[in-house]
Amino acid sequence: MSKAPAISVRGLTKRFGPRTVVDHVDLTVMPGRICGFLGPNGSGKTTTLRMICGLLIPDAGEGEVLGLDLSTKRRAIKHQIGYMTQKFGLFSDLSIAENLEFIARVYRLDRRKERVAETLEKLGLTSRADQLAGKLSGGWKQRLALAAAVMHEPKILLLDEPTAGVDPQARREFWDQIHALAAEGMTVLVSTHYMDEAERCHEIAYIAYGVMLARGTIGEVIAGSGLSALQGEGPSADRLAAEIEQRPGVAMAAPFGTSLHVCGPDPVALRAAVEPWADRINFTPAEPSLEDVFIHLMRGATDNSVEAR
């Protein structure tokens, strides 16, 4: 692959007062890839996205977006980026069509009317074109926001928790759209809290308290964590979580329905830890989930959002 990365940032750092919100983050995303950006609340995901799209100026670090220098070419970058904010950022007192028209004007798109009509059609908004944006439900607002972010055909799409508060069907459709866009060559960087969404990404990046903790494909991240897991089935297995979690060698134990999911860094120690219950509960080896990995990573990270207060 000789292609240049769509996003390439190194040592990106942002401080708000005494608090370092983003601490030397490196991130590379190749064209046409969907990169999931994960991390707990307040971990610096939004701040990183804002730095990449030029809404915030980094305190340190450098990078290129589409080959354009982040520190000197912010305006040129803005033309080629679509950014969907975490909070609905369109005008609630304008209709769907009017909002898109405004965006089309701002980007000076040619064939404005046709472009708006095409975008409405493409995202299934045509029937609601004249509804006020403020009166839409969460799923429709999200569709509109996506439409507004992609209408000017950006090369990079930045999505900040796009599916918060959206029902499963709308989420599924949303992700189908994202994959369709990526297939056309758009690079997508999407922040999310949802593990199932992370699994839909080509690759993921995990950030906690401003520090990048893991990067790669899902397989790579899980393998890189060094965790192994056991699945326990048996009477009242799910009730044992708190007890088992106290045992040495157990990183975490969580009930899943009637079964119990246990994981830890060392498979032998893990097996030994569940031994006392082995007579009535059948423990079988299992794949550690992405969630296991993230919670494990998060517990290991220092929470710098507290010390700032």
Added chain:
Amino acid sequence: MWERIGAMIFKEVRQMARDPSTIAMMFFFPIIQLVIFGYAINNDPRHLPLVVEANDNSAFSRSIVSALRTTGYFDITEVAGSYGEADRLIAEGKAQFALTIPTDFARRLVRGERPQLLLTADATDPASTGPAVAAVNEAVAEALARDLIGPLAGRQQGPPPIDLVLHRSYNPEGITSHNTVPGLLAIILSMTMVALTSMSVTRETEQGTMENLLATPLRPVEVMVGKIVPYFLLGFVQVCVVLGFAIVVFEVPFVGSLGLLLAVTLLFTLVSLALGFTISTLVESQVQSMMASMLYLMPSILLSGFAFPYRGMPVWAQWLAELLPPTHYIRLVRGIMLKGWEWPLVLPESGKLVLMLLVLGTIAVRRYRDTVA
């Protein structure tokens, strides 16, 4: 650039049109204000207690007193005796005005010596002084015009036959409805331009739309101009409404040049818009911007010379008033509308407004950034 500004303007106008409260404010606000200030508050005060101390029991003084009565401005009490008597009545608040006619008034009037009449005013309520003084002047002149006949007719030519002296407080810009209505231009423009602009910009930040706007190729200055133009036009509509009402309903004389008035109004509108924008860069929510606007509007109403005469204020308040754009604009409007000021006369006050525009504009542009936080 122009297309993006156009996009902003178009969006703003659409949003305005969709927001009935803005429309209501645009049309009814000036009218309500005009009615309240024009009729209710500054209606010429009547039935002012006046004590006449006629020390000269001549036909002239009797005729002056009866002329004063017919003006309808005064409830007249006549006292005889010393000057101290009238003074005491004023001190006790039983009279607001005292007219003292000296003992040799008739004799000196006949001789053509321009005798003095002393009008003492209680200046604690300066607003009513102006019209009352004018009424006294008129009544006296009218009475004398009727009485100075025959051999005395010659006294009516040349300088006025008497010399009316006003004691205690003289208020050359005494507030009449003619003076207030032009002042309203300043207040109404301040309210809409400062409050609406700052709130409309803050709304974008508060509702999260600013982040979206700034992620697009829109430049800060484009957002600014796009926001300002519609409010500027709105201000023009308001100026037309107020001026129309002032001239047609309140019959305010307009002796100066309309072009010059519009020019200084343009300047004042720009200053107000720049101020509104500056406020929006300093506050975080619409409520805060509302409070900040009120903080500006209250002194503007009270200190600018709109509600109370500028010269009736202590020096520190006058300095404060000097810092308020409406103070200068009100002077300009009164000067142009009522005194017929021409080009060089408007320079000092306009100069101060230009200076304010430069300062506020610089602050607004420097503080308004294309990044969030």
